[in-house]
Amino acid sequence: MTHRLTTTAGAPVTSNANSQTAGERGPVLLQDYQLLEKLAHQNRERIPERVVHAKGWGLEGKFTVTHDITQYTCAKVFKPGTTTDVLSRWSTVAGEQGAADAERDVRGFSLKFYTEDGNWDVVGNNTPVFFLRxxxxxxxxxxxxxxHPKTNLRSPEAMFDFWAAQPECVHQVTILMSDRGIPVNPMRMNGYGSHTYSLWNEKGERYWVKFHFKTQQGHAHYTNAEAETLIGKTRESYQEDLVNAIGGGDFPKWTLYIQVMPEADAGKQAYNPFDLTKVWPHGDYPLIEVGELEMNKVPENYFQMVENAAFSPSNVVPGIGFSPDKMLQGRIFSYADAHRYRLGTHYEALPANAPKAATMQHYHKDGSMRFFTNDFGNPDAYYEPNQFDGPTAQPEFVEPPLRIDGDADRYAVEDNEADYVQPRALFNMFDAEQKQRLFNNYAAAMGPCSDGVKERWYAVLERVHPDYAAGVRAANEAQNSDVNAVPVTNESPVPKG
Structure with missing residues (x-):
């Protein structure tokens, strides 16, 4: 079969190699609309990159329910035996689109479940907590x-200055600076919903929930030195690993577990269960197995399915809801708003984001790039309520009332000792070698920081554990001694790792 090249309007392209000219030597004619279309389209091939999580990698796959949790939720995606198509995107947080994959950073871990009731998005990270609440x-x-607005370089000074003023950050920073700060690839890391969400069952009973996707491939991580060597060879190591794994039939898998807290239990803990900087102890709320996630296909077109993918915590389905988590409440707005800016008004009609089993029926009209019809077979039904059999609300899916605890402000303390308890427990879990690598990673990251910022951060670490602060201080001093032993240059220090 011969594929015939055409313009975007469907007209035959007579030459895709030569411009029309007035003579053998030119000039080029303005009437060469085929040349103009080709050049003009190239100028518009890029869209704004994500402000955060710009560098990413994605696969398609499926989720299969293996255990019954219908006592906690009526969400159809969790019916035993159900298999649901899934689109994944993993990413770094800080780097631009051209950043190296193997940098020390938190990784985004986002999943779009194309359920029969519409799309459910889990938009989390490879860590169970975050820097802020x-x-x-x-x-x-x-x-x-x-x-930095002047140097256009990354600024460790700004990072640690901010973190030192927000002690709630120390839990996440401890994870970031630990061995788990540079996963080998997305297949070798966990994924977490991170936030507290809610589930409700057929009886209207609500439960608070945490989502955990545990890798079946086992954890593996790079040291700073290993990552630096790898980046010198390739900046695309994650994409290469994913493509090679799928090409070789080695499909990565994760097991989904949930932690479940009865609604009435919230507020009985010494920590705020809706605080994104805290975890729920597994001894109090054990992991409950739900199902298996398998990612088994490289999308046919990266831009269409991964770059255009728009994940948002606002995408929930009946049986899954929100919580008083302040960060979650902010993200419900900001993520969908970011997609409207980056992709356009109708971003959820793009192939990566459109629901599969469910049909979109809404009254959102017109706007830029409206490339679909949604008149439900009757153009008179363009408002609501109407007498023309247009779509109507479905109150049978209403979420049960959310019980708000009036005593929630007892957690709202800026200098909160609870911010240091869980980081202290994490630090005490590390063996001597893990602690030394943690200290050294700090030294590499904090090298360019001023003494004032370092001292403020040491004060935060001191409240976690005196050995933590002493170890980071000693590693920084050792690095400074090494730096002072080499000839001084006029080059600005650039952090490594």
Whole structure:
């Protein structure tokens, strides 16, 4: 079969190699609309990259329910034996689209489940906690991870200055600076919903829930030195590993577990169960197995299915809901808003984001790039309520009332000792070698920081554990001694790892 090249309007392209000219030597004619279309389209081939999580990698696959949790939720995606198509995207947080894959950073872990009731998105990270518990601080935090407005370089000074002023960050920073700060690839790391969500069952009973996707491939991580060597060879190590694994039939898998807390239990803990900087102890709320996630296909077109993918915590389905988590509440707005800016008004009609089993029926009209019809077979039904059999609301799927605890403010303490308890437990779990690598990773990251910022961060670590602060201080001093032993240059220090 011969494939005939055409313009975007369907007209035959007579030559895709030569411009029309007035003579053998030119000039090029303005009437060469085929040349103009080709050049103009190239100028518009890029869309705004994500402000956060710009560098990413994705696969398609499926989720299969293996255990019955219908006592906790009526969500159809969790019916025993159900298999649901899934689109994944993993990413780094701070780097731009051209950043190296193997940098020390938190990894995004996002999944879109194409359920029969619409799309459910799990938009989390490879860590069970985050740096902050309130969305009000998020824009400032992200600015510290991006480039300095004058030098256009990453600024460790800004990062640690911000973290030192927000002690709630120390739990996440401890994980980031530990061995798990540079996963070998997405297949060798866990994924977490991170936030507290809610489930409700057929009886209308609500439960608080945490989602955990545990890798079946086992954990593997790079040291700073190993990552630095790898980046010198390739900046695309994650994409290469994923493509090679799928090409070789080695499909990565994760097991989904949930932690479940009865609704009435919230508020009985010394920590705030809706605080994104905290975990729920497994001894209090054990893991409950749900099913298996298998990612088994490289998308046919990366831009269409991964770059255009729009994940948002606002995408929930009946049986799955939200919680008073302040960061979650902020993300419910900000993620969908970011997609409308980046991809356009009708971003959820793009192939990566459109529901599969469910049919979109809504009254959102017009706007840029409306490339679909949604008049339900009757153009008179363009408002609601109407007499023309247009779509109507479905109150049978209403979420049960959310019981709000008026005593929740007891957690709202800026200098909260609870911020140090879980990082202390994590630090005490590390053996001597793990602690020394943690200290050394700090030294590599904090090298360019001023003494004032270092001292403020040591004070935070001191409240976690005196040995933590002493170890990081000693590693920094040792690095400074090594730096002072080599000839001084005029080059600005650039952090490694």
């Amino acid at each position: 309130d969305a009000m601080k998020f824009p400032d935090f992200i600015r510290t991870q991006k480039r």
